[in-house]
Amino acid sequence: MIDAPLSLPNRRTLLGLAAGAGAAGLLPAGAWADSRSGAVAAVIDSMIRDQGFQGVVMLGRGGRARTTHANGMAHIGKAIPMRADTPLGIASISKRLTAVAVMRLVEVGRLSLDAPITTWLPDYPAATGARITLRRLLSNSSGVPNPFRA
Incomplete structure (x- = not known):
């Protein structure tokens, strides 16, 4: 079977996940110890400002979410804001x-x-x-x- 091309919303999801994974490398080592630090907020704010990121960023440790941040719209046409528990299509x-x-x-x-x-x-x-x-x-x-x- 051949996978169908990603639709625009799924591409945005993929890009958001990739941006989140890349952003993890931007954090100073100490930021992981306390994911509520200003360094984490600065990286998230930078992704929103510079890349137009819309989605959810969650950092966890020990099986628990330490920081969760939702930004943008889950459904633009219906003006539904993104929430930490918004289901997202992750495609392949x-x-x-x-x-x-x-x-x-x-x-x-x-x-x-x-x-x-x-x-x-x-x-x-x-x-x-x-x-x-x-x-x-x-x-x-x-x-x-x-x-x-x-």
């Missing part, structure tokens, strides 16, 4: 995040790239599940249809 970004998580589990021996997915999904139809591997899923060559595609 989740594929990359999933691939990283899977590969970390492969490195520590918890998963195998070449085992059939029925190893972990015993209820998946055996006729096809026995031929589908994590390697094929991660390379988008498994042949599994996308039921959510329009």
Whole structure:
């Protein structure tokens, strides 16, 4: 299957995530210790001012959100402001995040790239599940249809 091109709202989401990831490198080392510091606010303010960033920035530590900042509009036409809990379409970004998580589990021996997915999904139809591997899923060559595609 070939992924459809990103729509404009999803491109903005992708750019926002990329900007947020890049901004993390702009923070002084001490800012991570106290993510409520002025350094964090300055980087976020700079992204908003210089790049027109609209979205949500969240910094966390130890499984807890330390700083959350929402900016801009979630829906311009309806004048709905962005909130920290606004659902955002992340399109194919989740594929990359999933691939990283899977590969970390492969490195520590918890998963195998070449085992059939029925190893972990015993209820998946055996006729096809026995031929589908994590390697094929991660390379988008498994042949599994996308039921959510329009």
